[in-house]
Amino acid sequence: MKFEWDVARGILQAIEDSPQSRRDFDFSSLVIDAEVLHYHLELMSQRGLIETLRHSGLNMPYPQHSVISMRLDGHELLEVMRNDTMWGNIKATVKEKGLGLTLDAIKAAGAWLIHRAFTMHGGS
Numbered sequence: 057m058k059f060e061w062d063v064a065r066g067i068l069q070a071i072e073d074s075p076q077s078r079r080d081f082d083f084s085s086l087v088i089d090a091e092v093l094h095y096h097l098e099l100m101s102q103r104g105l106i107e108t109l110r111h112s113g114l115n116m117p118y119p120q121h122s123v124i125s126m127r128l129d130g131h132e133l134l135e136v137m138r139n140d141t142m143w144g145n146i147k148a149t150v151k152e153k154g155l156g157l158t159l160d161a162i163k164a165a166g167a168w169l170i171h172r173a174f175t176m177h178g179g180s
Contacts, residue, residue, distance in 0.1 A: 061157055063092065063093075063096050064096055064100055064105075065137045065143065067093070068100075068106075068126060068137070070082070070085060071130070072126060072134060090120075091118050094121050097121040098119060103129075104127055104129050104130075105129050107124040107125050108121040109121065136163070137162070146166055146169065149169065
């Protein structure tokens with residue numbers, strides 16, 4: 057299964073949009089297969105973007121996750137991914153440089169674009 061950053065972006069946005077900061081979140085608005093959702097939740101948890109409880113058993117076709125909260129790294133990543141224009145520019149910049157869309161590449165491209173925006177506008 058392939059990890060999709062657009063799905064991760066939707067997950068982070070759904071968590072942040074929730075009126076509560078710590079609970080099991082509703083991802084029904086994402087319109088993705090449940091197995092795809094739980095695959096992304098597991099990888100995002102492993103990377104420290106979110107905190108989850110992992111559930112598995114003989115009656116489950118795949119491990120499932122209950123999201124407890126978004127971590128600071130998740131909030132910071134969402135800040136650079138939130139705006140559609142910025143997110144599009146990040147993806148284009150990473151592609152232009154011939155890199156894969158990894159977490160480190162997203163952070164680096166976001167930081168570079170932010171720095172460039174301040175430099176181009178005279179720091180104001």
